[in-house]
Amino acid sequence: NLKISLCLAIAFVGCLVQAEQFSFTNYKLVSVLPKTPVHVKLISEWEENPDFDIWTRIKGVEERVNVLLSPNAYLKYSNFFELFKIPFSIVEENMQSRIEEQERSMALSRNSKNIVGRFARYSEIMSFIDNLAADYPNLVTSKVVGQTHEGRNLKVAVIKTPGSKRKVWIDCGIHAREWITPASCIWTINKLVTGYNDFDPAIVSLLNYFEFHIMPLHNPDGYEYSHTTYRLWRKNRKPNRNNPSCIGVDLNRNYGYKWMTGGSSSQPCSDIYAGPSADSELETQAVENYIKQYLGEWDTFLTIHTYGQWWFTSWGFTYDDPPNYDDLKAKAKIGVDAIKEVNGTVFTYGSSAQILYIASGGSDDWAVGEAGIKYSFCLELRPGQTGPDSNYGFTLPEDRAPLAGEETFAGIAAFLNSIKV
Ligand code: ARG
Numbered sequence: 001n002l003k004i005s006l007c008l009a010i011a012f013v014g015c016l017v018q019a020e021q022f023s024f025t026n027y028k029l030v031s032v033l034p035k036t037p038v039h040v041k042l043i044s045e046w047e048e049n050p051d052f053d054i055w056t057r058i059k060g061v062e063e064r065v066n067v068l069l070s071p072n073a074y075l076k077y078s079n080f081f082e083l084f085k086i087p088f089s090i091v092e093e094n095m096q097s098r099i100e101e102q103e104r105s106m107a108l109s110r111n112s113k114n115i116v117g118r119f120a121r122y123s124e125i126m127s128f129i130d131n132l133a134a135d136y137p138n139l140v141t142s143k144v145v146g147q148t149h150e151g152r153n154l155k156v157a158v159i160k161t162p163g164s165k166r167k168v169w170i171d172c173g174i175h176a177r178e179w180i181t182p183a184s185c186i187w188t189i190n191k192l193v194t195g196y197n198d199f200d201p202a203i204v205s206l207l208n209y210f211e212f213h214i215m216p217l218h219n220p221d222g223y224e225y226s227h228t229t230y231r232l233w234r235k236n237r238k239p240n241r242n243n244p245s246c247i248g249v250d251l252n253r254n255y256g257y258k259w260m261t262g263g264s265s266s267q268p269c270s271d272i273y274a275g276p277s278a279d280s281e282l283e284t285q286a287v288e289n290y291i292k293q294y295l296g297e298w299d300t301f302l303t304i305h306t307y308g309q310w311w312f313t314s315w316g317f318t319y320d321d322p323p324n325y326d327d328l329k330a331k332a333k334i335g336v337d338a339i340k341e342v343n344g345t346v347f348t349y350g351s352s353a354q355i356l357y358i359a360s361g362g363s364d365d366w367a368v369g370e371a372g373i374k375y376s377f378c379l380e381l382r383p384g385q386t387g388p389d390s391n392y393g394f395t396l397p398e399d400r401a402p403l404a405g406e407e408t409f410a411g412i413a414a415f416l417n418s419i420k421v
């Protein structure tokens, strides 16, 4: 790469910052329509390949699946599709144009001091929490609960009043490219802090019962990498011992409950690589240890992803119903109904294995199976799998961040009010 070698020759330090972004020029988002069970099986097998990046779920026969393909992968798989007579069509010819649209949407706000409602960077998010802790010492505490492979802090904002009794966990950004989720965690923190200070009765009563432990960036190394270098990065950034050319573990396959029992990969190059062993990753260990420090005090564990517009209960590792499934669904419905009230956004609820696919080693299953937390949910925020914004996938323009923040907060608040005793 000319630019980088020039850089090396001239001045090393300044260049690292300028390293170029990977371009998704002519990467295609392809909608594939399996017609037979054999088609479904083929698509599930291709999902293991690093060059077959499925963005939506494989539901079954006659249900479309969106997959992102490089120009080369497109040549390869379009041949396969034709060979096996699987109908397909291109829904986005050039993914880079969506990424650039998202970049343009962020240009105006980039230098704004206020990070609420935008796709802020790691250092901005850390300062945001620290500043709140400094400004509202009786309400907000900033806790570093671990560090990543690249040395970034894993930070939790604790929002707690003297009266609060029960703990609520919320994490965002476990998957690097899911930018709308850290934005929604930030939105939630801001809602709680400003609401409490303005004597908003709904917020005050929420905070008199619950204390919030919010980690806006579960995967800061991956998140920064998705900003600087490779927009659609998912995993963390720890190099793998056996295969240095493939980097990163899928943190949501690494949790130590029913690890590697399905829907995860032992291949370091896979996007759903579960890691060399359960709990091998610093990010996973940090959250598990933090939760275990207060075992028995958690009412709920919420982990935020995108996209699909789902409110998932456990289990993810098995199709079996989780404990108290009827109660979980009743609570999920309360959340989903409240989300719809705000902007009309429609979420579907139920067990993630039953609705989406089997995936083991997820934090939500760990929260139930190991930590014994009753209400463990995984939320998949906007866009939906269909609808006007669906083909943006992970690259929604920034003006969707406040919408996602507001509806997600409403859903979480309604759910929490329903479990207050
Ligand atoms: N999209 C998420 C993932 O693939 C869903 C996780 C649902 N939870 C689970 N334990 N499978 O990681």
Ligand code: ZN
Pocket: 175, 178, 305, 306
């Ligand atoms: Zn995710």
